[in-house]
Each structure stands twice: as C-alpha cells, then as structure tokens.
C-alpha cells in the first residue's frame with residue numbers, strides 16, 4: 001500500500017504545528033473568528049450544532065489495520081466512542097474540542113493520516129472504487145492514478161483558490177461503484193483498440209442545489225498525458241468559472257452554461273498548449289514507482305473452490321444469506337471480497353464504535369492482508385479474505401453486530417448527519433433511515449424486494465446523495481418543522497440518472513408509509529427479474545404518483 | 552438553514568456556541584450557561600434586541616461564536632424552543648439520547 005515519503009510526512013507535521021499555533025492564537029483572542037475560520041476549515045474542522053466536527057481524509061478509501069486502530073483510538077480519546085463514515089470515503093468525528101484537535105492531528109500524523117483537502121475550495125480527497133485491486137475484470141487499479149492526482153493536486157498553487165471545491169473520482173471497472181458521473185471530474189480507466197490503457201474523462205457532474213450528470217469530454221487520454229488533460233480542465237475552470245455566487249461556482253454550472261461542445265473545445269485548446277510544453281507528461285519511472293505501492297499483496301496459491309466454505313454454507317443458512325449479499329467474488333482464486341455492513345437494522349448508517357473499529361482492524365490484520373476499504377455507501381470492505389476463512393470472519397463480525405446481510409438492499413440506505421448534527425440541515429435524516437430499516441427488517445421481504453437504494457439528505461446540499469437514490473428523500477423546512485420530498489429513479493452507477501420528484505412533500509410520520517406504498521407499487525408492477533429501478537424506468541412516475549397521492 | 556424566529560415572535564432567547572469546545576450555550580444575566588432551562592427569556596422585540604446587544608459585547612468573540620435570537624414558547628412546564636433545530640441543540644442528537652445535554656441531565 002502507498003506510504004507517504006519523507007517529503008509528504010514533513011508537510012503533514014509542519015501543517016499540524018502551524019495549526020496548533022493558530023488554535024492557540026484563536027483561543028487567546030489574538031485571532032478573530034473571521035481570520036480563523038478559513039484556517040480551521042482547511043484543516044477539516046467544522047462547527048456543527050452541538051460541537052466541532054473533524055473530517056479525516058481516507059484517500060481513495062484505503063486504510064491499514066494500524067490506521068484503523070488509530071481511528072478507534074481517536075474516537076475513544078478525543079470523541080465519544082464512535083466515528084461516522086461518509087459518502088466521501090472519509091470519517092467524521094462529531095465531538096472533538098477545538099483545543100485538543102492539534103494533539104489529535106499529531107496522533108493521526110503518526111500513522112500518515114490527516115485532514116488536509118477535506119474542506120475548502122481546493123481539489124478534495126480523490127475517491128475510488130472500493131473493490132480496487134480485488135475485483136475481477138478491472139483494467140487497472142484506480143488507486144494508482146488517484147494517488148498521482150493526489151500528489152499533483154495537494155497544495156498545487158494554481159488550484160488552492162478555485163471558484164469552489166472540486167471533487168474527483170476514479171473507477172477502473174465498467175461497473176461504476178464510485179459514482180464518477182456525479183463528480184466534478186469522473187475518470188474511467190479504459191483500453192483502446194490497440195490494447196493501450198488510458199482514461200475516459202467526464203466533467204461537470206454534481207449534486208447539491210443544481211444536480212447534473214457529468215458530460216464525457218473525451219473517450220481516451222493516454223496514461224502519460226492524463227495530468228496535462230486534467231490541468232487543462234482545471235485551467236479552463238479557473239479562468240471561466242463563476243465566482244460571483246457560490247451556488248453557481250461549481251464546474252457543473254460552467255459546463256452547463258458553456259455547453260458540452262464549447263467546453264470540450266476550450267479544454268482541447270488548453271490541453272494542446274500544455275501537451276506541447278511537455279511540462280506535465282508523466283515519466284514512465286514515476287508511474288512505475290507509484291504502481292509499485294499498489295502491487296498485488298502476496299496471495300496464496302489456492303484452488304478456486306473451498307470445501308470448508310461450501311460446507312459452511314450448507315450447514316448455516318444465515319451464513320449462506322450473508323455470502324449472497326455481502327461477499328463478492330475476488331479476482332484471485334480462493335479469495336473473496338467481504339463487505340461489512342454499517343447498517344444494522346434500526347442503526348445509524350455509517351457509524352462505527354471504537355470497539356468495532358478495533359475488531360475490524362484485527363480482522364484485516366489476521367484475515368485480509370492488512371487492508372480495509374471505506375465505500376461511498378457508508379460501509380466497509382475487507383478486500384482480500386480467503387474463502388477458507390470466510391466463516392471465521394463472519395462469526396467474529398456477527399459477534400460485533402457487523403454482519404447484517406443487507407448490502408444493496410432497502411435497509412442499506414445512505415443518510416447524511418442531518419438535523420441531529422448538522423448546522424445547515426432543514427430536517428433529520430438518520431431517524432428516517434432507522435425507521436425504514438426497521439419497517440423492512442424482515443430479510444425474506446428484503447430479498448424479495450431486491451436491489452433498492454434509498455438515499456437521504458437533510459438539505460439540498462445532498463451530502464446523502466438523495467438525487468441519485470432509487471428512492472431519494474430530501475429534508476425541507478417549513479416554518480421550523482420537518483418535511484420530506486421524495487424522488488424516484490435516481491442512480492449513481494454507470495447508467496447514472498437523477499431522480500424525479502413525486503410531488504408534494506410528506507410530514508415525518510408519513511414518510512415510511514410513502515416508501516411502503518412505493519415498494520408495494522413496484523412489487524405489483526414488476527416483471528420477472530426486474531429490479532425497482534428497471535420497473536420505474538419502464539413504467540415511469542404515474543403509477544407511483546397515483547398510489548402516493550390517492551386521497 | 553431555517554429562520555430562528557417568526558415575524559411576530561413574542562418570547563426569544565439568545566444562544567451561541569462556545570469557542571473552546573463548540574458547546575451550545577445560552578445567555579443569562581451577563582454570562583453564558585449550558586442549560587436552556589435557565590436561559591434568560593426576552594418578552595417582546597425590544598427586549599430581545601436589548602438582550603442580544605448585551606450578549607454581544609466587543610470582546611465576546613474571545614469565548615463565543617455567533618450569538619443569535621431564537622423563538623421560544625411558553626407552556627405549562629416553562630419555556631421550550633419553537634423549532635426542531637433549537638430543540639435538538641438544547642438536548643442533543645435525537646438518535647443518540649445517551650449523548651449531549653440530555654445525557655448529562657440524566
């Protein structure tokens with residue numbers, strides 16, 4: 001796995017020391033809040049309703065056991081015994097005291113972690129497919145180029161004052177698990193006719209107040225030229241992106257207002273200049289150096305079929321259910337990818353206790369070649385588990401309430417912190433996720449319903465991805481009371497789409513009923529093999545609307 | 552973010568977050584307290600403006616972030632915040648009743 005080199009390490013520790021000085025000066029009164037706020041945001045520190053919140057970066061969602069243990073330690077020592085894994089593959093702590101955050105950051109730095117690029121108008125933490133390096137049919141491990149982008153963009157002087165924040169996601173697989181079309185830049189690793197690896201680049205996706213699916217600006221940028229191409233996109237954005245109104249400052253608005261064709265032309269023009277200068281062509285040696293960090297771990301030579309695994313499934317229907325939903329085939333014979341659900345029935349999506357984090361760190365160390373991934377759907381992954389040992393892993397997960405067999409099902413919803421924590425919220429999100437998951441607790445029912453992604457945000461900022469939920473729920477405020485708008489038909493995968501609003505918003509106590517009505521309508525209308533999304537795309541909004549607003 | 556008081560609001564109190572740890576605090580007399588039940592309540596718009604002025608002296612920033620007025624209503628057991636948001640700030644997350652002020656209150 002990638003290790004910070006000495007240079008990086010010095011940057012991170014310098015940054016902690018700098019921030020310690022700034023916090024001390026703020027608390028002593030030498031710095032005003034106006035002066036301090038941008039500095040704390042640059043270090044991942046927000047003010048929420050009850051306390052400060054710290055966002056810690058997990059680049060491309062990959063953490064080691066040692067790092068996970070540190071995240072647990074921080075939850076215990078500086079917070080209230082838990083952390084919240086987010087749709088940006090980060091972790092947030094909800095209660096750290098400002099005066100202790102410098103110590104916290106210093107401890108984090110000891111395991112090469114930090115909160116840089118988790119906030120502010122810079123290129124944010126790059127996200128990637130959580131199955132990177134483990135899934136079959138991947139063209140290239142997306143973390144390689146994610147790391148190159150991270151190095152190129154961290155503290156890049158030209159990009160430290162962008163019109164607005166900038167988010168990049170990468171997938172190396174045709175099944176998009178990184179929601180790349182909903183990012184400012186989404187990258188798909190592809191092969192051309194000659195068998196060369198390169199990059200398809202999508203620009204201008206995003207959620208929030210004005211959601212857009214990204215436009216594909218190019219089918220193929222050769223590997224060596226990717227940074228030159230990205231730099232071209234960033235330059236056009238920096239030159240032309242609006243700065244008069246923060247709601248119109250994201251690149252999605254520029255792409256929308258400029259038009260796809262003109263945007264492509266502008267980028268190509270800039271790209272030609274940068275390319276001609278050869279300033280940013282990636283040397284082969286550098287690519288190799290970084291690729292080496294992501295070299296496949298030492299897998300054992302195993303038969304594809306594990307007798308122990310098959311026998312365990314035979315003998316234990318619950319294990320067999322869990323395998324069906326939570327275990328994904330690995331590219332290496334005899335291994336599997338294990339999804340750890342952070343969505344226990346009735347639980348808080350994405351929350352994990354310090355004890356759970358420690359257990360997961362131990363599991364990764366003992367059974368998963370020391371790797372853990374965070375998914376944008378707020379779950380965790382042990383990417384390399386031997387099938388022979390899957391049952392042992394399962395048993396330990398069960399003992400810590402981490403084995404809910406519901407990945408991709410209706411109880412595996414995404415929810416942002418909402419009005420329980422967030423200063424910007426209109427309404428709560430978490431209680432709805434809990435009520436829906438409790439309502440549909442019956443597993444047979446969930447299996448019958450099949451793949452159904454519910455995504456809930458407490459305000460239009462869309463941290464909970466409601467625009468791309470198969471069923472999306474958005475909290476709105478009416479005179480201090482909570483209301484919820486429901487949308488249908490959104491999707492964040494390779495066939496991304498934005499949901500359509502059903503109509504008038506619902507009061508909190510009517511939301512679960514409404515979801516139930518939507519599900520029943522689907523069950524009545526579906527044809528064999530149709531998932532909720534397929535049925536919705538076939539029949540459209542009307543039948544759902546009729547049932548929802550019948551009286 | 553929601554508006555904190557409606558136009559014709561009668562009763563209001565002043566709240567803020569404490570600089571050092573972000574704790575929700577309320578203004579009372581000439582200082583800040585953690586418990587909403589003890590917050591000073593202003594009756595009428597003029598009293599509210601006066602309360603906010605008192606809560607925002609020049610050196611306030613050294614301890615307190617962004618004081619503002621919010622609406623409360625009178626009921627049998629004293630005053631309660633009107634909005635869901637201020638109720639949650641006064642108590643803690645509704646999904647973790649073991650945390651925040653509600654937990655300390657026992």
Ligand code: HEM
Nearest residue numbers: 046086087088182206207208209416417422424461462463
């Ligand atoms: C509680 C503190 C948080 C604050 C103050 C906050 C603030 C915001 C704001 C202001 C935006 C809109 C930005 C824009 O449209 O330009 C946004 C978008 C977003 N946030 Fe958060 N957020 C918070 C927590 C979270 C959490 C917990 C997650 C993950 C679960 C998250 C993930 C995202 C994502 C994915 C977007 C959408 C980006 C897009 O516009 O495409 N945020 N956030």
Ligand code: SF4
Nearest residue numbers: 416422425458459463
């Ligand atoms: S969507 Fe709104 S309520 Fe939810 S975390 Fe983001 S800013 Fe807060």
